[in-house]
Amino acid sequence: xxxxxxxxxxxxxxxxxxxxxxxxxxxxxxxxxxxxxxxxxxxxxxxxxxxxxxxxxxxxxxxxxxxxxxxxxxxxxxxxxxxxxxxxxxxxxxxxxxxxxxxxxxxxxxxxxxxxxxxxxxxxxxxxxxxxxxxxxxxxxxxxxxxxxxxxxxxxxxxxxxxxxxxxxxxxxxxxxxxxxxxxxxxxxxxxxxxxxxxxxxxxxxxxxxxxxxxxxxxxxxxxxxxxxxxxxxxxxxxxxxxxxxxxxxxxx
Amino acid sequence: xxxxxxxxxxxxxxxxxxxxxxxxxxxxxxxxxxxxxxxxxxxxxxxxxxxxxxxxxxxxxxxxxxxxxxxxxxxxxxxxxxxxxxxxxxxxxxxxxxxx
Numbered sequence: 001x002x003x004x005x006x007x008x009x010x011x012x013x014x015x016x017x018x019x020x021x022x023x024x025x026x027x028x029x030x031x032x033x034x035x036x037x038x039x040x041x042x043x044x045x046x047x048x049x050x051x052x053x054x055x056x057x058x059x060x061x062x063x064x065x066x067x068x069x070x071x072x073x074x075x076x077x078x079x080x081x082x083x084x085x086x087x088x089x090x091x092x093x094x095x096x097x098x099x100x101x102x103x104x105x106x107x108x109x110x111x112x113x114x115x116x117x118x119x120x121x122x123x124x125x126x127x128x129x130x131x132x133x134x135x136x137x138x139x140x141x142x143x144x145x146x147x148x149x150x151x152x153x154x155x156x157x158x159x160x161x162x163x164x165x166x167x168x169x170x171x172x173x174x175x176x177x178x179x180x181x182x183x184x185x186x187x188x189x190x191x192x193x194x195x196x197x198x199x200x201x202x203x204x205x206x207x208x209x210x211x212x213x214x215x216x217x218x219x220x221x222x223x224x225x226x227x228x229x230x231x232x233x234x235x236x237x238x239x240x241x242x243x244x245x246x247x248x249x250x251x252x253x
Numbered sequence: 254x255x256x257x258x259x260x261x262x263x264x265x266x267x268x269x270x271x272x273x274x275x276x277x278x279x280x281x282x283x284x285x286x287x288x289x290x291x292x293x294x295x296x297x298x299x300x301x302x303x304x305x306x307x308x309x310x311x312x313x314x315x316x317x318x319x320x321x322x323x324x325x326x327x328x329x330x331x332x333x334x335x336x337x338x339x340x341x342x343x344x345x346x347x348x349x350x351x352x353x
Contacts, residue, residue: 014283015268023268023271024281025269025275026305027275036332041330076330079321081321082274083274084305085313086269086321087310087313089317089318092314092318092320093318093320093324095333099334099336154304155305156294215307
């Protein structure tokens with residue numbers, strides 16, 4: 001068996017041993033789709049937020065069919081990929097967030113999940129997000145977005161990951177550029193109810209937020225981040241986000 | 254899709270397209286200086302479904318420079334840098350001359 005393993009190893013060429021003619025690549029836990037939108041991808045007078053323009057129909061579950069409708073029409077699918085090597089090929093040939101025009105968004109979502117609240121995978125979920133003043137963070141945002149993507153595709157956000165990719169906690173990550181700030185978001189499939197309900201899920205969601213704040217963004221666990229144009233790392237369910245201010249519950253780490 | 258002339262410059266078929274996905278991460282031997290993914294991330298991994306730590310993933314950054322064959326021309330989807338010269342600088346100079 002030793003010999004077999006040896007023979008097999010000699011046939012395997014990773015990108016490290018042969019960057020031009022490698023014959024194996026590293027599969028990601030899930031396949032991913034990168035989407036993009038900006039004012040130049042939008043038709044005129046179309047709303048920017050998904051909720052108002054996105055039709056509430058079962059068609060939602062088939063990305064291809066509903067891509068022609070509502071706001072998804074303005075969001076361009078850039079690429080699908082399912083390996084580490086393809087991710088970096090994409091990364092090294094695309095524009096980083098610091099070079100995007102204002103009001104642009106990258107949405108990196110698991111293949112088959114639409115970057116909209118209405119998708120089955122998102123509708124019971126929520127998001128961790130942070131808003132960062134643009135001037136101070138222009139030198140950092142590209143690395144923050146890279147590390148956010150790496151934690152997503154490497155599947156290291158969730159402290160108790162499932163073995164079933166169709167059920168994994170993270171559904172996607174987003175970077176948004178606005179005139180005054182950047183926003184980074186992590187979307188989750190589930191959102192905890194009020195504090196006393198569901199302590200396990202709450203702890204799992206909070207772990208994602210702490211991992212985001214400390215390992216990905218590089219802040220101290222106890223650091224206060226809020227300020228002019230800046231927010232803490234905070235979680236909100238999509239259902240609460242729809243309410244716009246009315247009794248909105250937030251989790252902050 | 255639209256005609257992409259950049260594809261014509263690629264003389265051989267891209268390894269990105271032809272390489273097969275690794276099924277058992279433990280059979281992979283990396284050259285000296287390259288670390289394996291943290292083993293605790295893949296203790297119960299199903300074939301072909303792996304989790305990777307950031308340090309492992311970052312090792313590919315300077316190696317995987319080739320544009321994926323299925324990446325559309327960026328300007329065709331409205332994806333254009335606000336300052337192309339700054340972009341070139343942030344990439345560490347001209348194409349092909351990048352640092353490892």
